[in-house]
Amino acid sequence: MDILAHALRTTRTAVVAVLCVLGLAVAGVVMLGTAPSAHADTQICDQYGSTTIEGRYVVQNNRWGTSETQCINVTSTGFQITQADGSVSTSGAPKAYPSIYNGCHYTNCSPGTNLPAQLSAIGSAPTSISYSYVSNAIYDAAYDIWLDPTAKKDGVNQTEIMVWFNHVGSIQPVGSKVGTASVAGRSWDVWTGNNGSNNVISFVAPSAIGSWSFDVKAFANEAINRGLAQNSWYLTSVQAGFEPWQNGAGLAVSNFSSTVNLGGGSTGGSTTGGSTTGGSTTGGSTGGTGGPAACKVTYATQSWSNGFTANVTVANTGSAAVDNWRLAFTLPSGQTVTSAWNATVSPSSGAVTASGQSYNAQIPAGGSQSFGFQGSYSGSFAKPAAFSLNGTACTVA
Template sequence: MKKKLRATVLVLAPVLAGAGALFTAASSAEATEMCEQFGKVEVGKYIVQNNVWNQVGAQCINTTDSGFEVTKAEGQVPTNGAPKSYPSIFNGCHYDTCSPGTKLPARISSISSAPTTATFGTAADATHNAAYDIWLDPEPKKGGVNAVEIMVWANKSGPIQPIGSKTGTATVAGSTWEIWEGNNGTSKVISYVAPSAMEKVSFDAKEFISDANSRGFGESSWYLTSIQAGFEPWKGGAGLKLDSFMSEVNAG
């Protein structure tokens, strides 16, 4: 969630059914601490979100000029289940909040490329992944649950794994990835797991979308609604930092 930060509350917007999100704009000259469960902050062209959707303890994040840092991350959950949260930054529309000037939602067939980069930091005491979330839907949704979730796991720590089961490998964006396929109860999920830890990631999201489509996860006539990058912590997480993020969507 980034825009030039003005440190003023703009609007209360829903993030999950029955939940509200504190949405703030802040100036790039100052960090904004956010501890609201579904708090969102506009920073530059993107939106930073706390997104503590499986809350077991308090979580706070500080925005930076180009990303965010987790400053508090209480509690832990079993590593064979869902993570605690997904503190992240995104381009596009997610639960009724759209990043400034975004070209999303956009029909996949109209997109020529969607370059993105992210630099992930680590935290010594955390069991977590550093991952992208790429959301697809047959409709140009700006809110609610999307039909397909594409995850790109750049790195992980601890005995965690994606939803579903491993189905093979694929070469996408110049690397060979493990493929995991499953369902989280509301969306079909396909995950691409890096063969070795990556701290800096740079790829064309359209390549992952095309590969996912070829495996039955959405179609080219569907819509890309958002591209997100962040962390899923199962234990701890304070100190996790996304140092930089860039996402563009180019028309074909």
Template sequence: MRVTAHRLSRFASAVLLTVGATAASLVAATPAHAATICEQYGTVVAGNYVIQNNRWGTTATQCINTTANGFSITQQDGVGNTSGAPVSYPSIFLGCHYSNCSPSSPLPKQISTIGTASSSLSVSYPSSGTYDAAYDIWLNADTNVSGVQDTEIMIWFNRQGSIQPIGSQTGTANLAGRSWNVWTGNNGGNNVVSYLFTGSPVTSLTFDVKDFINDTFSRGSQYGNANWYLTSVQAGFEPWIGGVGLAVNSFSASVTTGGGTQVPGTPGTPSASNVTSSSLSLSWAASSGTVSGYQVERATGSGSTSFSQVGTPSGTSFSDSGLAASTVYRYRVRATNSAGASGYSGIVDVTTAGGGTQVPGTPGTPTASNVAATSLSLNWGASSGTVTNYQVERATGATSTSFTLVASPGTASFNDWNLTANTTYRYRVRAVNSAGSSAYSGILNVTTTSGGGGGSGCTTTSSVQSSWDGGYVLTVTVTNSGSAAINSWHSTVTLPSGQAHTGSWPAAAVVSGQTVTEASLAWNGTLSPGASTTWGVQVSRPVGSSTLPSVFACTTP
């Protein structure tokens, strides 16, 4: 049911029928399986439930056949405007609907006292028609069930045709083991929260109604709280066009008492820390009582009351990120458990820092590895903050302060070569970004090894490891061609014009124009006469080209 004006007129008609002589024929105590209902607002008792025809949106004929715990539509002649309201809501319900209460109804019942509200149903659908299959949950601020209730929760198991819920989609939810799109709106008489299943039509489901109630409460205080009352649960259909063959094959619902769990106490007003231009941390005093979790809500702008949920932490802290610089954000928190939600905490206003990029933090002092006669590798601890690249500076001599820039790597490592054997080098590093440069790191002194003896030499050859249209991988072999052992080597491959280096291993090669040079590392630099080692290089080339490098070189510095 969707439009309050229709529902109010239906209620007025029902009152007249109740006081008239025809009321007895419309509200029957006969077994549900024996009844066919065609009267506009006819109902029949079915055990603990009531089945209603509820043709409130049209004067055209609608009939339903009832069973012991369900019904099916056998005739539906009405035609509704698909951009407006449906023609009816035939349904089976537990509770009270416009003062018509099911036998020995446990409803209305205050939500804070409900432990579980279990329900199960099985439905089937025809092959045509414009309709939705909807489970209705009605909530009210008090126990008055004679008129329009305050909040309607609709669970749409199936939707056929160009129809949609009231309002607009405002979120998503994962409930009853399924994913739902959540719509919120108001039909002029009450708030409506609708859950649309995102998968294939649901034909059977067993779930806890309280899961949907609690999720609804999390979407705003206007939808109610645990002090409100559950007044009825209903399973049925809203046809616009057609609908013959729609059937609730079975329905059950029960409500249990919650065993004394109370709504949590109100948590403390949040306090903010670690505020940056894009993030902050919140903490608050814990709520009293049993707490399942907290709901953190945020509004943007000083004085704003447009809060939306941004987090559901289990503890009393929350980190928010992705914020805008120099912006006021407002936060409030409430606690939840199976009984419902607490009142909201006080509101804290927090202004993020300005958005200017800050100078990076100082990088760590470099450490050296793979030290050979003419090469070495450096690594250092990364700087904090935003880093565009690093600047590696080198000085020659154990006490020299004449540093010069030798590299600007984008990561916290660098391979240096073309060095002199048995020489002390000094290195320092700093980080840079658009705001400037960090302080220099500590200085590292490192001495290269003594290098190989006389009669040394090496050669470079290659073979294709793999190739494709647009690139290839070479395995490059370095061989000691001399008569004495070597302790280091530089192997060079010259790429043909139009080709480009895209990667190399085990170390990052130095690329200068078309020349790719790989330097030995500590573990592969020492080669006895005739011994060899390999390295790899990946190259891109124009599509359709099969040209490979033909110029190679090798030196033993």
């Protein structure tokens, strides 16, 4: 069934979002007021109610497509939908977009954010998300990335990137399917269209993804490759949540993180047959020998029973660019790498080396590159004790 969503955002003082029913909706609505700081287990039932967590993210109830009650329980790391009354037709827009975000959305900016930021100035934008799903609802789990030619903090952006981690029921993205793509190490069905307010490019996972860490720039680059953005445009916000059509109680974002590292950006790679390969790096100084460098490593992890993810940022604190960077470190006993993004990590255990890809092989002076990996472990979880960049020991943040 060919369904489009057409949801026109109003100004932040509006009370009702105007829907034009030709298909599926996009995730965007008005925000009212400035978000107060939240504590664990904050209940929000107000239509556009919001709060902040971790001193850096906004969580919003964002009920814009129905007059029925929706409530969320905001925890210290995410939120859960606790009440989701009413339903709307699956041939139209969803009833809400409860979500968490970093950046600016209808003048409501998250605390301390450095967004909007020009894509060409962003070295990396690592993020991670963990979803919890239910089976008795019709919904999508949507990760939204907003791009605009200007540093916009209010109103509708020109291009919306939607990453569908999961969807249940007879729903589909805006527009039509135009092919497939390999982005950030995963395969996606790609849809493009326009909802009447902005262009939308959607990446639909073939099967449900429960949790994942990746670089937002990989999807921004793909949008650039397809002519839906430019490297001079701005990333204004990064959001994760749900678009429910029917029910939705129990859906949850248990963890969310989003960081935007400024200092040298990468342009989009070349796209062939719907998949992204390669790319070129701009910004920062050129030259570099690939040899010794002054460096600092930030190693951020999330762990659970027998599994973990690591997001690693390698900062070049020297005065010359580093080409073909290689970061060496030793994984603690019992840890094994199962997948990686933005770098090749080899071997899978013991003394390993992470090497940059063709699109991020240089670290400009004063800049940084980020990569990540997922792994398994046994025993007690621990972090590597030391790191070296092209043979030179790094400080650890």
